[in-house]
Amino acid sequence: DVKVTQSSRYLVKRTGEKVFLECVQDMDHENMFWYRQDPGLGLRLIYFSYDVKMKEKGDIPEGYSVSREKKERFSLILESASTNQTSMYLCASSPREGRNEQFFGPGTRLTVL
Amino acid sequence: TQLLEQSPQFLSIQEGENLTVYCNSSSVFSSLQWYRQEPGEGPVLLVTVVTGGEVKKLKRLTFQFGDARKDSSLHITAAQPGDTGLYLCAGELDSSYKLIFGSGTRLLVRP
Numbered sequence: 001d002v003k004v005t006q007s008s009r010y011l012v013k014r015t016g017e018k019v020f021l022e023c024v025q026d027m028d029h030e031n032m033f034w035y036r037q038d039p040g041l042g043l044r045l046i047y048f049s050y051d052v053k054m055k056e057k058g059d060i061p062e063g064y065s066v067s068r069e070k071k072e073r074f075s076l077i078l079e080s081a082s083t084n085q086t087s088m089y090l091c092a093s094s095p096r097e098g099r100n101e102q103f104f105g106p107g108t109r110l111t112v113l
Numbered sequence: 114t115q116l117l118e119q120s121p122q123f124l125s126i127q128e129g130e131n132l133t134v135y136c137n138s139s140s141v142f143s144s145l146q147w148y149r150q151e152p153g154e155g156p157v158l159l160v161t162v163v164t165g166g167e168v169k170k171l172k173r174l175t176f177q178f179g180d181a182r183k184d185s186s187l188h189i190t191a192a193q194p195g196d197t198g199l200y201l202c203a204g205e206l207d208s209s210y211k212l213i214f215g216s217g218t219r220l221l222v223r224p
Contacts, residue, residue: 004155031210040122042201042216043156050210058211090155099144099163100205100212104155 003027004105006091012111019078021108023091029103030096032074034058034066037088037107049074050096081112116140117204119215126192127223134187134218136202143207145178145185150199150217192222 007022025032031050035043035058045058047066055066063085067075074093078085088109092102118137126132136145144163148156160169162178162185169176173196175188189196199219203212 009153035214040216042117042119043203043214045211048210056210092155099146099161100210101146101158101161102156102203102212104148104157106153106155 004091004093004103006089006105006108008108009106010109010111012113013078013081014113015082017078017081017112019081019110019112021076021078021089021091021110023074023076023093023105024072025074025091025093025103026072027093027095027103028071029093030071031094031100032068033092033094033102034064034074034076035090035092036060037090043090046076081110083112086110086112116213117202117215119200119202119218121218122216123219123221125221125223128193129191130222132189132192132220134189134200134220136185136187136204136215138183138204138213140204140206140213141182142204142213143182144205145182146203146205146212147176147185147187148201148203150201152198156199156201189220192220194222194224196220197222 004025033048034046049068091105094102147159150156167178173190202215
């Protein structure tokens, strides 16, 4: 059974803390994505990576950075968490070939106090 | 920029009723995907439509891609409580790694 796993389902952090969200996929996919999901706004792309050590900004990269040192792992970093980063964070992966059909992890609900 | 508009945003229906969800854009997509997301989980791909005018059926779900590849619809026949969830459409633009997601339709099917 193919999987995308995320390191935490729920996370509570304080304003100003550095936050790491980890995502691992076991499908040998080249592409990996980080989204945030907020009510009424759908999924908004933060960053994506199409290869190891490669990254591209999505639609809302401000306040975030990413790291992809290994093909199976894509990390999202909040350098200094703020309350407006309280959200559901979803990681996804897709193969290079095909229609970019994405496989999602279960999400991390992050609350920043 | 919201390129994909979904309607309705919310839908609450009785078990056994039919419903249609719409996904509209002014952009042309090379393909369009539909996902369903259940509470506390990530979205799961239901179907991908590629050709203008294409119709795909998945049991009681019928998906259609518009002739101009700018819009799509999802029709559910005889809805069941298990159909409850958030339905998301996502468009693939040519020469892009990105998917453009709609804002979603939240469906509740009451027993």
